[in-house]
Amino acid sequence: MSKCRLLLFRCLAAPLVLAALPAVAQAGEMRFRFTSHAPSPVLVRLFSGDRLQSWPDDGGLFILADRSPRKFSVSCKTGERICYGAWIEGDITRFWGAGDEGRHDCDDCCHICEPAGKSPRHQVIFD
Numbered sequence: 001m002s003k004c005r006l007l008l009f010r011c012l013a014a015p016l017v018l019a020a021l022p023a024v025a026q027a028g029e030m031r032f033r034f035t036s037h038a039p040s041p042v043l044v045r046l047f048s049g050d051r052l053q054s055w056p057d058d059g060g061l062f063i064l065a066d067r068s069p070r071k072f073s074v075s076c077k078t079g080e081r082i083c084y085g086a087w088i089e090g091d092i093t094r095f096w097g098a099g100d101e102g103r104h105d106c107d108d109c110c111h112i113c114e115p116a117g118k119s120p121r122h123q124v125i126f127d
Contacts, residue, residue, distance in 0.1 A: 028078035028113035031121040033071050034086075036064035041089040042126050046074055047102030049081035049110055054102065063089075064126070071121070076113035083110040086126055096126050 036042040044062040046055040055074040056062065062072055064086075076082055083106065085098035092100045097109030111122055 026078040027116050028076045028080065029073055029116040029119045030076050030082045030111065030113050031071070031073045031119045032084065033069050033121050033123045034062065034064055034084075034126070035067065035069045035124070036126045037067060038064075038088060038126050040091075041065045042086050042096075043089050043100070044072075044084060044086040045100070045102070046072075047083050047085060047098055048076065049083055050077075051080070073119075075116075078113055078115050080113040081110050082113055084124060085109070086124075096124075 030046070032046075034042075034044055042064040044064065046062075048054070053076075055072075062070065064070055074082070083098045083102060085095065085100055085102050085104070087095040087100045095104065097106045098104050109124075113119070
């Protein structure tokens with residue numbers, strides 16, 4: 001094949017190959033401000049509604065041990081649905097949002113991940 005034909009082939013084929021590749025998800029961020037008015041510590045975990053991912057990444061928990069507001073930010077994929085689950089330490093039957101394993105339905109505990117730097121801070125109060 002001549003150099004001219006090879007160059008023409010590469011120019012025509014490259015857009016087709018690129019179009020077949022999956023789009024790379026844009027880095028996003030979710031920001032929360034949790035406050036607990038519960039009589040015992042509240043444990044919180046965030047869950048992705050779109051993939052097997054939870055935060056904190058290490059499998060730990062966000063702990064609200066007093067009435068002070070706590071701010072948390074997590075990295076996520078833009079457009080991803082993130083839900084919170086919270087429960088009283090030692091009593092998973094008293095929960096908010098998606099609960100301890102993210103399995104419960106909720107009306108307002110999920111939010112969509114926004115591009116980094118554009119996420120509003122979602123305020124949640126546990127009574």
